[in-house]
Amino acid sequence: MGFCNIILLLSIFGTLPLWIVLLNGYNYYYDYLSSQFEDDPLPVYDFIVVGAGSAGAAIANRLSRNNKVLLLEAGGDPIFPQRIPAFSGPLLHWPQHDWCYKTVPQKYACRGAPNNVSYWPRGKSLGGSSNLNFMLYVRGHPLDYDNWANITGDPSWKYENVLEYFKKSQDYHGIHQNNTKHHAQSAYGNLHIESRNIDDLPLVPEFLQAAKELGFENVDLNGPQKPGFDQFEYVQKKGYRFGTYSAFLNPIMGRKNIRISRYSHVTKIKLDRNNIAVGVWYTRHGVKRFARASKEIIISAGAVDSPKLLMLSGIGPSEHLKSVGVKPRVNLPVGQNLVDHVVTTLPSVIIDKPLTFDPMRDFGLDTIMEYAINGTGFLSLPGAVAAEGFISTENALIEGIKCIFWDVKIMSSGVMDTGSVIMGRPDDPKTVVDSKLRVLHTRGLRVADASIMPVIVNGNTNAPAIMIGEKAADIIRQYWSEQYLVCPQLSTYAFQRKFTQNKCFYSTISI
């Protein structure tokens, strides 16, 4: 390593926190202040989507093709440093773009963490948690979805049927391109997925070779998943993060049908006397506002905030709501089945041969040049995540740990929470939404995001959340394509004059 590289390394790493603070702060406050001068949203839209995260961004994109849509997001634009994968870790826990949730002290987990508390980072910007995540593209096992179909009694959730929604959002450029049954460069697909050249991934060839020696083949884990190992595929384009902001919102900024209202924090859903959701209250730059939806409201605020918003609106366990002073409207088990993946951290090893990454040895001007020109190298990797495997076992965690054989502490991952607004059969007491994602005992209200998973998938949750968004948009468009706007003329006579008024409503019957 030359002298110049040492100087560069010191100036970059030595001042890294300063750079992040400056870039973060400048980006955020400029965006926040300038958004004050944007017009306020109109009072009425066809659809209101709450939350522009993994699922919400996809829904808003698809619905606004031929409906008027208001997308309300509590955060602002994603900031530039978030696009560089190596910054994924350092950019967690910033209140400008992270809700910074923490769990209460846990009885049976998080023993290794201070106060037995787990951190739950959740994205707060256009793109939601897809701006914070590690960009791994993993769908989970086909049997996960077949199980959802069983639980809901709705075969449309079977893997062979949801596959079209995974493929619909895919712009696939990974190494399994010839597997066209499972991957697509779809005409609608904006989600750019790519793989790294395996020789650029330190130790991955050795890792895959070791797996082979244990009897696990090298397979495409996204289709169809069989026990085996593979290098990861990333939701990236040329080494830059490609969150749902880049995929679904940036391309439609000029679309007339959609109003993307940032810094708009939704506080309550308005239900009318008949439990029809008619609008939402939200706060934008300190002013409380109301927006009305003539067709539906879709809640995509994520596995923590979707149940919270329902409960603030009186939809949840009645006794609990009463105890905290919220007037109960619809008694449902909201927030009762929250499930997260367990994770465990292993000590990392740094080997004295140029196999793993050692910043003092490997970071230099060429690292930056390589990333700037080719989009590869250390800066394109979200930490040290490069390969994975799935094994078939009765007790995944124990076997997994045995498989790796280390002294471990078990934590809640804090990043893949699901199941807080569970989908199921309407007669099952656990159910909050039916298989068409409608909140039971209400009308015009659906929830579509990671919170509806009846059982957590065995992989990561970003691709499934986007799939849920795609499917929700299709369910909704299908439903409304069968409705007619009926406007019977109601006439009244007074003072020998006839007054005619149109009273419009939607119906499946055309008159």
Ligand SMILES: Cc1cc2nc3c(=O)[nH]c(=O)nc-3n(C[C@H](O)[C@H](O)[C@H](O)COP(=O)(O)OP(=O)(O)OC[C@H]3O[C@@H](n4cnc5c(N)ncnc54)[C@H](O)[C@@H]3O)c2cc1C
């Ligand atoms: C650190 C981290 C790493 C991860 N790594 C991976 C990975 O590598 N691969 C993977 O597949 N998954 C990963 N995940 C999980 C995955 O990113 C999430 O499961 C997925 O993004 C959830 O999508 P969602 O649509 O349910 O919610 P989110 O994407 O969280 O979207 C919710 C949106 O709603 C907004 N919102 C919330 N409340 C309100 C309100 N009241 N008013 C207005 N807006 C509101 C939020 O600001 C947010 O933008 C990771 C997650 C984290 C946090």
Ligand SMILES: *[C@@H]1O[C@H](CO)[C@@H](O)[C@H](O)[C@H]1NC(C)=O
């Ligand atoms: C954390 O959990 C352990 C084991 O149950 C317990 O001994 C300890 O007191 C807990 N710490 C806190 C701060 O709750």
Ligand SMILES: *[C@@H]1O[C@H](CO)[C@@H](O)[C@H](O)[C@H]1NC(C)=O
């Ligand atoms: C779904 O139910 C069918 C019939 O009961 C059963 O054969 C099948 O194994 C179930 N599938 C899953 C994934 O649970």
Ligand SMILES: *[C@@H]1O[C@H](CO)[C@@H](O)[C@H](O)[C@H]1NC(C)=O
């Ligand atoms: C794709 O190509 C690989 C090797 O190039 C081959 O092993 C595999 O069978 C092919 N898959 C399909 C679906 O054609």
Ligand SMILES: *[C@@H]1O[C@H](CO)[C@@H](O)[C@H](O)[C@H]1NC(C)=O
């Ligand atoms: C970019 O990639 C090409 C082809 O792999 C390689 O020859 C070149 O050295 C790389 N450039 C940098 C700056 O790393």
